[in-house]
Amino acid sequence: xxxxxxxxxxxxxxxxxxxxxxxxxxxxxxxxxxxxxxxxxxxxxxxxxxxxxxxxxxxxxxxxxxxxxxxxxxxxxxxxxxxxxxxxxxxxxxxxxxxxxxxxxxxxxxxxxxxxxxxxxxxxxxxxxxxxxxxxxxxxxxxxxxxxxxxxxxxxxxxxxxxxxxxxxxxxxxx
Numbered sequence: 027x028x029x030x031x032x033x034x035x036x037x038x039x040x041x042x043x044x045x046x047x048x049x050x051x052x053x054x055x056x057x058x059x060x061x062x063x064x065x066x067x068x069x070x071x072x073x074x075x076x077x078x079x080x081x082x083x084x085x086x087x088x089x090x091x092x093x094x095x096x097x098x099x100x101x102x103x104x105x106x107x108x109x110x111x112x113x114x115x116x117x118x119x120x121x122x123x124x125x126x127x128x129x130x131x132x133x134x135x136x137x138x139x140x141x142x143x144x145x146x147x148x149x150x151x152x153x154x155x156x157x158x159x160x161x162x163x164x165x166x167x168x169x170x171x172x173x174x175x176x177x178x179x180x181x182x183x184x185x186x187x188x189x190x191x192x193x194x195x196x197x198x199x200x201x
Contacts (some may be wrong), residue, residue: 030159032111035172036080040155041092041157043126049156050075050079051077051078051201052076052077052078052199052200052201053074053075053076053199053200053201054073054074054075054076054077054083054085054197054198054199055072055073055074055198055199056069056072056073056074056167056194056195056196056198057071057072057167057195058070058071058072058089058167058193058194058195059071059118059193059194059195059198060169060192060193061149061191061192062174062189062190062191062192062193063190063192064188064189065093065133065187065188065189065190066093066094066096067091067092067093067094067104067187067189068091068092068094069089069091069193071083071087071088071089071090071091071107071192072087072088072092073086073087073088073104073195073197074086075111077199079112080119080168081115082112082113082114082115082116082120083112083113083115084110084111085110085112085113085124085126086106086108086109086112086113087107087108087109087110087128087149088106088108089106090104090106090107090133091104091105091106091107091176091182091189091198092104092106093105093187097134102133102134103133103134103141104133104170105130105131105133105147105176105178105193106130106131106133107128107129107131107147107149107174107176108128108129108131108132108147109123109126109127109128109129109130109147109148109149110127111124111125111127111149112124112125113124113151119156119158119162120150120154120155120156120157121154121155121156122153122154122156122167123151123152123153123154124149124150124151125148125150125151126147126149126150126151127147127148127149128146128147129144129145129146129147130144130145130146130147130176130177130178131143131144131178132144132178132179132185134196136185137181138178138179138182138183138185139178139182139185140141143179143181143185144178144180145176145177145178145180146175146177146180147174147175147176147177148174148175149172149174150172150173150174151172151173152172152173153169153170154168154169154172154195155167155170156197157169162199163198163199164196164197164198165196165197165199166194166195166196166197167193167194167195167196167197168193168194169191169192169193169195170192171190171191171192172190172191172192173188173189173190174187174189174190174191175187175188176189
């Protein structure tokens with residue numbers, strides 16, 4: 027499953043190459059960090075892509091999602107999530123919504139599962155607040171809540187997590 031998912035991601039990114047060559051297209055890069063309280067975990071990630079106009083951006087998202095053990099202060103490596111998505115920017119650039127789909131790969135040995143097991147990943151951001159810091163070049167993004175479905179293991183006893191994350195991001199854009 028990992029090979030076909032990786033191939034699908036590469037095809038999606040290569041499909042964006044002609045758009046990225048246009049002079050009016052911006053490149054976008056973001057660093058993000060956040061946490062989920064309902065399913066105790068952290069997230070550290072990057073996003074990169076092409077902004078086709080002032081409203082639509084196609085992105086690749088890669089995030090590392092370490093998980094906290096309920097039984098104590100143990101942190102597990104969690105999952106690596108990779109997805110392609112689209113964002114829509116509105117309200118004069120002050121708000122954003124986004125959707126990503128891709129893969130979630132387990133990074134540690136559980137009692138039942140081995141590292142490297144891969145399944146689906148969905149990331150839905152219903153609303154982000156965008157605060158311009160330096161014109162249209164540097165933007166602070168605040169996701170009050172985003173919804174994530176991670177299912178790195180679907181065989182045997184499935185390992186499925188629903189996370190409601192609170193995320194801060196710094197976004198850089200330019201031609």
